[in-house]
Amino acid sequence: MDDPDIDVEVIDLAHGFFRDLGLKGVTLCLNSMGDEESRPAYRAALKNYFLDHVSDLGDEFAQRVEASPLRLLDAKRVDWRDVIERAPQITEYLSDSAQAAFEQVQRGLDALGIGYELNPRLVRGFDYYTGTTFEFAAETLDAAQNAIGGGGRYDHLAEEMGGPEAPGIGFGIGIERLLMAAGDEGVGGEAPRRPDAFVIDSLDGLEAVRIVHELRELGLSADRSYGGRSVKAQWRQADRSAARFGVMLGADEASRGAVAVKDLDSGEQTEVPREEVAAWIKTREEEPR
Numbered sequence: 001m002d003d004p005d006i007d008v009e010v011i012d013l014a015h016g017f018f019r020d021l022g023l024k025g026v027t028l029c030l031n032s033m034g035d036e037e038s039r040p041a042y043r044a045a046l047k048n049y050f051l052d053h054v055s056d057l058g059d060e061f062a063q064r065v066e067a068s069p070l071r072l073l074d075a076k077r078v079d080w081r082d083v084i085e086r087a088p089q090i091t092e093y094l095s096d097s098a099q100a101a102f103e104q105v106q107r108g109l110d111a112l113g114i115g116y117e118l119n120p121r122l123v124r125g126f127d128y129y130t131g132t133t134f135e136f137a138a139e140t141l142d143a144a145q146n147a148i149g150g151g152g153r154y155d156h157l158a159e160e161m162g163g164p165e166a167p168g169i170g171f172g173i174g175i176e177r178l179l180m181a182a183g184d185e186g187v188g189g190e191a192p193r194r195p196d197a198f199v200i201d202s203l204d205g206l207e208a209v210r211i212v213h214e215l216r217e218l219g220l221s222a223d224r225s226y227g228g229r230s231v232k233a234q235w236r237q238a239d240r241s242a243a244r245f246g247v248m249l250g251a252d253e254a255s256r257g258a259v260a261v262k263d264l265d266s267g268e269q270t271e272v273p274r275e276e277v278a279a280w281i282k283t284r285e286e287e288p289r
Contacts, residue, residue: 008108022187025139140184
């Protein structure tokens with residue numbers, strides 16, 4: 001098992017993400033899947049316990065017991081819930097070293113002021129986890145589908161996939177549930193940044209791509225229309241985008257090596273040399289308004 005302090009740091013990273021997003025109704029659940037000494041004994045005890053209930057719970061239950069008794073702990077079947085809740089807990093089978101590592105993780109979280117709940121049923125649904133497992137649950141979501149992120153340690157996964165020995169730990173975040181939780185709490189809904197420029201292209205060439213690229217390279221927010229829309233439709237889209245400037249690529253301006261730039265707030269239009277347009281807009285955006 002690798003350094004438990006790394007587990008604390010990774011959990012802190014995930015915890016900080018949810019905190020900075022503004023979520024307050026999030027609970028950290030914590031468990032340990034033990035080590036090479038712990039898991040075989042626990043898996044055997046769990047399998048024997050589940051086999052005693054096969055006759056009551058049917059063929060699907062029996063198949064899942066044979067395939068992976070650990071993953072049954074994460075099953076959502078209502079008619080299996082009572083049996084699963086009374087199953088042996090892995091914390092009863094942790095070796096001395098696994099228990100010490102798990103306690104070190106808890107001390108680390110305590111030291112950082114990160115609250116958590118111990119959940120011996122938390123297995124994260126995969127057999128490859130070793131040691132620490134964790135999950136962040138949103139209080140506003142339905143209990144059966146309230147995990148917005150989680151992960152754990154997987155010290156042997158790289159080897160199982162044919163790679164070298166490489167202890168590891170990580171986590172994932174479910175974007176759909178995260179957005180639902182953020183919406184429920186009314187956070188993370190800041191208006192997107194106003195585009196600095198919207199490029200209107202009547203030439204149907206690569207020049208619009210180049211100008212958008214040049215604007216973005218200067219740190220400006222730039223957008224354009226796609227799909228061969230008419231110039232009139234592109235101007236409407238520019239207005240809807242609330243961009244500060246509209247950059248018009250027209251044949252007349254192109255013949256003079258220029259583009260037309262329109263201030264979409266004032267309606268004032270200026271002809272700017274093509275090679276200077278990105279810097280010109282950058283300068284105006286930096287001016288106090």
